[in-house]
Amino acid sequence: MYDGTVGVLGGLEAMRSLKESGFVPRRSIETLIFTSEEPTRFGIGCIGSRLLGGVIDPAAADQLHDRLAETDPTAPEGLTLRDVRTAAGFTGSLATVKLPADYYHAWVELHIEQGPLLERDGRASQNEEIVLGIVTNIAAPASYRYIIEGFGGHAGALLMPDRSDALCAAAELILAVERHTLAANAASHGVDSVATVGTVAAHPGAVNSVPSRVTLMLDIRDTNVARRDATMNALHADIREIEARRHVAITEDSINADIPARSDQHILDTLEDVCKQEAVPYKKMVSRAYHDSNFMARVAPIAMLFIPCRAGVSHRPDEYATPGSIALGTRILARTLAVLANE
């Protein structure tokens, strides 16, 4: 209810407030509202900003395979993004969506932090103030789908020496992801590497059947692309070893492997100046979550403004940001837009 929504409603409210105050900008101000920022039924997220930023080929985007039937047995199979958008009435060409370079003078996105740092800093401050986040970088995200093919059979009759259990192989892969990511952090004395196996499905998926096939998805992010690549190389070596020892076949599909985005120094300075003028405490920080700003950075100078969210919790029903935090973030956004629009 807050991830994304705070930026949409905050952006609309910032523009309404500026208008109500009688402010007349030198440059026009637009609010862009994206759907499908999260990984979609088409396998990737940020489809809107990828198209606007020219990060995805429009013809390739139209051919993205609709995976809805994988989880919804009533959904038709074999559809593409083009089929689905056409059926929904969106019949134009995607080739016209990409924006020219430097189309916007500046791009600012308001968002909840989705992590615990701002709330911690606020709690540690003298008057338990709300601390905002000024985002200097967005970590480079990548995601992969793995299919592990073993040999299935009856859980009683297929004896242990004859097994190539796909789920045991998957378990080793899951732990290898964690081990290499912890090693990357340890080597750099940091916390900037994160990796997650968030989905797993075992086939045939019966208590009395040895899994013959497991599908899982990996999400890996880093502020440093070279370190992310090194982690993936270490994982690939483990995968070859697991394949040979367990007599399984593991295939990897790259879903996306994006480059990190850096915020524009001038917009960062403007956000800092506005926070100082308003006496609002702030923290410069890295966004470890993935945002439309990551792709808008291809066609505009960008920055992001974070507000705290309760316990850093996100992508869960108990995700929450206080009305006070949302109001404060919206105020700083509005004042920053006013400065940038008058340049």
Next chain:
Amino acid sequence: MYDGTVGVLGGLEAMRSLKESGFVPRRSIETLIFTSEEPTRFGIGCIGSRLLGGVIDPAAADQLHDRLAETDPTAPEGLTLRDVRTAAGFTGSLATVKLPADYYHAWVELHIEQGPLLERDGRASQNEEIVLGIVTNIAAPASYRYIIEGFGGHAGALLMPDRSDALCAAAELILAVERHTLAANAASHGVDSVATVGTVAAHPGAVNSVPSRVTLMLDIRDTNVARRDATMNALHADIREIEARRHVAITEDSINADIPARSDQHILDTLEDVCKQEAVPYKKMVSRAYHDSNFMARVAPIAMLFIPCRAGVSHRPDEYATPGSIALGTRILARTLAVLANE
């Protein structure tokens, strides 16, 4: 198409052949046809033979929770076996189902092996004969459901040191099951311990969410209950260690933990005699799969007759037994029934 079905059709065919041949038995012969031998929507298998054998309390059976809604979003929630059977027109009391002890003089079940041993022996024999299996014991099966509760969050923003990833904990549990089972086999220089994690589900199940909860099912079987218990004790020690180190909570629900069944010596001798008279090669063997005979053993002397199935494959679409094997098994079954029915 063969697991179970061969026994049903073979049993009917054996009786029809005996009748057609003009055979008049001293004792009546019955064919019992069970549905739901596999683990059902009510969480356990062999509901029919458990009730006939008095292994499950009829009132408890009626209160078994219908889990269909867990996999079929269109199914109603909160139903019991009693609700479902009543709606299907089966309105009688389950309390009358249990058979008296020694109700049958003898019980013989025909089944595919669901393992590779008979096919291997047949291939190794001089004329590639069909080798049948005479089952001396049914391994003791047990199954458990585990729920692993960790702490979820955004796959980018929840940093590695702050995680209690339920799927990483589940991966360790899956590998611990395998490790302890291999150790039990190594210690006894045998292959009689098998254990399988056949199902796994991660919540919330999104590529960009750290799993907060994982549910999995374990199936463990052994010809020796003490060895099975020792494996479970070793697993429990690992579970406590995983909980403490990873700050997760792991709960175990016992779905069933049955005792092994032994075949009756007289029926075994009869099966052997008939095979010898018919010059059919046979192998005495352990059934590592779980059968209705396991529970019929409570009210009757039992034995089982196995036929080979291709590559030992079962619980898969490519499960297969040759018409020749099915015919041979049915012939030996019919002749054995004739001997036993005339005693």
